Amino acid sequence: MKKLLWIxxxxxxxxxxxRQFWLTGVRSAPIQxxxxxxxxxxxxxxxxxxxxxxxxxxxxxxAQVTGKIISxxxxxxxxxxxxxxxxxxxxxxxxxxxxQAAANLVNAKAMWSKTRTELAQRKRxxxxxxxxxxxxxxxxxxxxxxxxxxxxxxxxxxxxGAQIKQAQALLDTADLDLKYTVIRSPVNGIVIxxxxxxxxxxxxxxxxxxxxxxxxxxxxxxVDTNVSESDIGGIREGQEALFTVDTYPQVxxxxxxxxxxxxxxxxxxxxxYDVVVEVDNRDLRLKPGMTxxxxxxxxxxxxxxxIPNAAFRFFPSQSASVGQRMGESGSDVVKPLPxxxxxxxxxxxGSHGRxxxxxxxxxxDPTSVLLQPGISDxxxxxxxxxxxxxQDKIIVGIAIPQGERKANQLPPGFGSxxxxxxxxxxxx
Numbered sequence: 001m002k003k004l005l006w007i008x009x010x011x012x013x014x015x016x017x018x019r020q021f022w023l024t025g026v027r028s029a030p031i032q033x034x035x036x037x038x039x040x041x042x043x044x045x046x047x048x049x050x051x052x053x054x055x056x057x058x059x060x061x062x063a064q065v066t067g068k069i070i071s072x073x074x075x076x077x078x079x080x081x082x083x084x085x086x087x088x089x090x091x092x093x094x095x096x097x098x099x100q101a102a103a104n105l106v107n108a109k110a111m112w113s114k115t116r117t118e119l120a121q122r123k124r125x126x127x128x129x130x131x132x133x134x135x136x137x138x139x140x141x142x143x144x145x146x147x148x149x150x151x152x153x154x155x156x157x158x159x160x161g162a163q164i165k166q167a168q169a170l171l172d173t174a175d176l177d178l179k180y181t182v183i184r185s186p187v188n189g190i191v192i193x194x195x196x197x198x199x200x201x202x203x204x205x206x207x208x209x210x211x212x213x214x215x216x217x218x219x220x221x222x223v224d225t226n227v228s229e230s231d232i233g234g235i236r237e238g239q240e241a242l243f244t245v246d247t248y249p250q251v252x253x254x255x256x257x258x259x260x261x262x263x264x265x266x267x268x269x270x271x272x273y274d275v276v277v278e279v280d281n282r283d284l285r286l287k288p289g290m291t292x293x294x295x296x297x298x299x300x301x302x303x304x305x306x307i308p309n310a311a312f313r314f315f316p317s318q319s320a321s322v323g324q325r326m327g328e329s330g331s332d333v334v335k336p337l338p339x340x341x342x343x344x345x346x347x348x349x350g351s352h353g354r355x356x357x358x359x360x361x362x363x364x365d366p367t368s369v370l371l372q373p374g375i376s377d378x379x380x381x382x383x384x385x386x387x388x389x390x391q392d393k394i395i396v397g398i399a400i401p402q403g404e405r406k407a408n409q410l411p412p413g414f415g416s417x418x419x420x421x422x423x424x425x426x427x428x
Contacts, residue, residue, distance in 0.1 A: 051225030055215035062208035098174035105167035112160035
């Protein structure tokens with residue numbers, strides 16, 4: 001019994017010694033940092049967006065009357081001139097209406113001539129009645145009746161004149177409808193879409209049917225891009241833009257920002273604005289409807305100090321946990337390095353837009369440096385005001401040697417009660 005007791009004591013002491021040795025090894029593990037050198041050179045800030053290539057000016061040609069298409073005189077890619085006939089609608093019905101309107105006009109003019117003759121007759125009767133009344137040969141009632149008949153004939157002549165104008169207007173309308181059966185190109189350009197076939201009936205109702213889409217000039221194109229509201233403040237007219245299309249992935253096309261449209265585009269609470277980029281397309285390689293990946297240059301500086309953006313995401317309290325994870329009680333305790341804020345990575349921003357990065361000194365210790373960031377190209381950021389100098393080493397992360405990773409792993413079956421601690425160590 002006493003022998004078994006001694007064996008148990010020896011086992012317990014051995015376990016405690018092994019555990020203490022493992023913890024001491026973790027605490028003494030050196031911290032190795034991944035660093036980047038402060039560089040000097042040019043930096044270009046760009047705004048990325050996706051857009052669609054469209055003609056600068058395109059005209060939709062429709063039909064103003066309803067009817068059946070009897071002939072087409074233009075097709076896809078046809079070059080047309082202003083006034084050229086490109087389609088015809090069956091004119092039979094409109095010709096009939098025009099003939100009817102012309103006959104109504106002739107009838108109205110004849111009625112006006114008849115009314116004018118009657119007016120002349122009523123005038124003679126009135127003059128004769130007035131002469132007889134002066135000789136007291138007719139009564140006052142006869143004079144009144146003759147006057148009324150004359151005035152009535154005058155009014156009827158005015159009605160006939162109005163009927164002539166109405167008939168003329170109906171004839172003009174019928175002529176226009178007949179004229180609209182011949183569809184002509186309104187501009188010089190090239191047909192990029194044809195939406196009807198011969199024999200198809202087009203209906204001109206509340207919306208004009210679209211028969212052709214004619215682009216004015218395909219040698220000048222534009223890219224309509226959607227720029228987010230967070231980036232629109234840096235866009236200005238005249239800025240340079242580069243873009244690529246899937247058809248020519250290795251070719252960089254150049255353009256210039258021509259217009260920034262103020263109308264917002266809201267899709268699922270995401271607000272964007274249409275930025276129009278003008279492009280020269282003399283070689284006609286760009287086609288309408290192509291998708292363009294656009295990069296708009298919003299700022300450019302030469303010979304400035306630059307640091308990687310990863311430096312802003314580093315916080316030394318994370319690295320301190322590698323060598324100072326275990327406290328005396330065996331629980332997880334994170335001890336920040338001297339000068340590190342206890343509020344975590346969000347404390348990197350200083351007042352007036354300043355930010356904190358960490359420089360590696362010659363002794364291998366990190367030290368905080370306050371700086372004013374400038375423009376960024378997405379991977380590097382300009383340093384405007386700071387104590388940093390060219391070739392200084394900036395900490396961007398932690399490098400844990402492979403040997404230390406293995407040392408941090410518990411032996412199988414050892415420390416079953418430290419499951420949570422072991423899992424966190426592996427996460428480092």
